[in-house]
Amino acid sequence: MAIATHLIDAFAGAVLAPGDGGWDAARQAFNTDIDQRPAAIAMPTDALDVADALRFAARHGLRVAPQRTGHNAGPLGDLRDVLLLKTDALGGVEIDVGARRVRVGAATRWEQVTPRLSELGLAALHGSSPDVGIVGYSLGGGIGWLARKHGMQTNAVTAIELITADGRFVRADREHEPDLFWALRGGGGNFGVVTALEFEVFPVRELYAGALFFEVEQTADVLHAWTELLPHLPEEITSWANVLHFPPLPELPAAIRGRSFAIVMAAFLGSEADGRELLRPLRRLRPLIDTFAMQAPAGLGDLAMDPREPLPFRSAHALIDALPAAAIDDVARISGPGSSLALVQLRHMGGALSRRDPDAGARATLPGEICVFGLGVVPEASAEPAVLSDLAALSAAVAPRRVGDYPNFVEQPVEVSGFFDPGTWERLRRVKALYDPQDLFKANHHIPA
Ligand SMILES: Cc1cc2nc3c(=O)[nH]c(=O)nc-3n(C[C@H](O)[C@H](O)[C@H](O)COP(=O)(O)OP(=O)(O)OC[C@H]3O[C@@H](n4cnc5c(N)ncnc54)[C@H](O)[C@@H]3O)c2cc1C
Structure with missing residues (x-):
């Protein structure tokens, strides 16, 4: 409490100490199982405020963790001696x-x-x-x-x-x-x-984008067809193969609420005719729902149907250079009917992601052809063992082809040197x-x- 009172003297924005009104909302991460407990929270209103907060933290032996949404709060670890600096008021x-x-x-x-x-x-x-x-x-x-x-x-x-x-x-x-x-x-x-x-x-005025929803029982066929397609796809198309088990939430459309699907989503910088041609092998598997259409880029905003509200989850990911047939069958078994994982997502990488631009920053490229990501929701402790077991199985299935990590998808503290x-x-x-x-x-x- 004393810490926050000190800071208030030098600071125009909001400052919170444990127990203050709004404390729990301010320290909440996107993963609600991450219990952020910093020494104090500062919400600067401008750059001068930020400088004040840094001076204050240095004087009091605190470190400073800048944060906005808390979508990647997991790797921060212990925040006891940390001023959590929320940037929520620095808009524009x-x-x-x-x-x-x-x-x-x-x-x-x-x-x-x-x-x-x-x-x-x-x-x-x-x-x-x-x-x-x-x-x-x-x-x-x-x-x-x-x-x-x-x-x-x-x-x-x-x-x-x-x-x-x-x-x-x-x-x-x-x-x-x-x-x-x-x-x-x-x-x-x-x-x-x-x-x-x-x-x-x-x-980009328009692109050809959407999703093909298949029966979840077709997961293996869909993943095989998608993987076989990848070497033939130009850089203008980025596609992701997903297995999604939607929760029975009233806000979801009735067609997907509480149901499970194998889904291929894509965005193609080209015409409808060319896009249809590229996706032809997948449509042969007779999707239940086909949302592809020419649309303005705003349509990409929610194409992946990510959850908007914070939720408790565990996740795992890997960058891999290939997904051999046997591994596809394993991934389909782990993610398909009865899986404890709400989402298994395979993103097609390569193209510009693997080319080094001389002007690039420290993260110039990412290795691999596919980014594998799995996520399971754990509303109560009893759900955790099954989720952890399925995540471990997913990681093991792709481990022989693992070539690296994508830091933004790493949700727990790790040795960072391996990212570079x-x-x-x-x-x-x-x-x-x-x-x-x-x-x-x-x-x-x-x-x-
Ligand atoms: C549902 C979901 C979907 C996602 N989808 C994608 C995706 O499609 N592609 C992708 O690449 N990633 C994706 N991510 C990962 C996302 O990019 C990372 O979680 C990213 O770190 C989130 O940034 P944030 O500012 O929202 O999160 P925060 O947790 O607020 O910030 C993460 C870190 O960024 C740094 N940071 C934030 N703001 C500042 C600042 N003002 N000054 C200095 N450092 C700062 C800090 O080190 C902080 O710890 C997704 C994550 C989730 C949870």
Whole structure:
């Protein structure tokens, strides 16, 4: 309590200590099983406030964890000696249509930007969930519906404004503080509190996108057909194969409520005729529901049908270089009828995700052809053993072809050096030593000085 009272003197935004009204709401993560218990929570209203909060934390021996939505709170671990700095009040969206550039405050979620861009004939490199924060997504990588054509969102970032550990306001881009700019793009929240971010967006009036829903009993056939298709797909199409067990929630459409499906979703930067041709082998399996149509890019916002409300879950993921036939059958068995996992998702990678652009940041590429992700909901402790067992089985099924991790999908504390090649890791540590030698910032994935 004393901690927060001190901070209030120097601070225009809200400050909360344990027991204050709003404390539990402010410390809530997207995964409701993550029990964030920081020393205090600060909600700065502008960059000056952020600098005040950093000075205060340093004076009192606290570290600072910047956070927006808490979608990746799991890896943070113990927050006892940490000031949780929630960026919720640092809003703002500016769109420069001619330059195809967007500037957002650190509070901005994708859903506040993508519908507006869509009306202007533009699309951003957002992912599956409209309520993920743009800053956290972008600093960690960011793989979405246009990833095979345009790569990761982190490498579409053109400028980052932040407050560094010494309380300085810094604008980092290719010309100014280029090492910091490089490190932020993939090195995450280890170097400062980002107050604003600017990024490139792409001209897209319409694309061919949608989902094919199949009987869940067809899971193995669908996964085989999808996997066989991958080598023949151009970079203009990004597709994900899913097995989804929808909960019986009243807000879901009756056609899917409480039901299970194998679903292939895709976004194609091309015509309906070409898109239909590419998907022909899948339609031969006679989908129950087919939502594909030419549509504005806003339609991608909710294509994946991600949950919007926080929920308790466990997850596992892997980047793999191939999914051999035997592994497909294992994945189908683990994810199909009777599975304890609400979602198993296979994302087609490759294309621009595997090409190194000389201007890229620390997260220049991701290895692998497929990103495998599994998630099980654990509303009560008794559900956990089955979920953990199915997640372990999923990981084991793809382990022989595992080639790496995608940090944004890692939901627990891990040794972070393995996310980068040795040269990149050493450079990240050098930048950290330069900008945050006292290790003030506690990021979801820690890079030590
Ligand atoms: C339902 C769901 C769907 C997802 N879909 C995708 C997807 O399609 N593609 C994809 O690539 N990822 C996806 N993700 C992963 C997502 O990109 C990460 O969880 C990301 O870290 C979320 O960013 P956030 O700011 O919302 O989360 P937070 O937990 O608030 O932030 C995560 C981390 O980002 C850093 N950070 C955030 N804000 C700041 C700031 N202002 N200054 C400095 N550091 C900051 C901090 O280190 C923080 O710990 C998904 C996650 C979920 C839960």
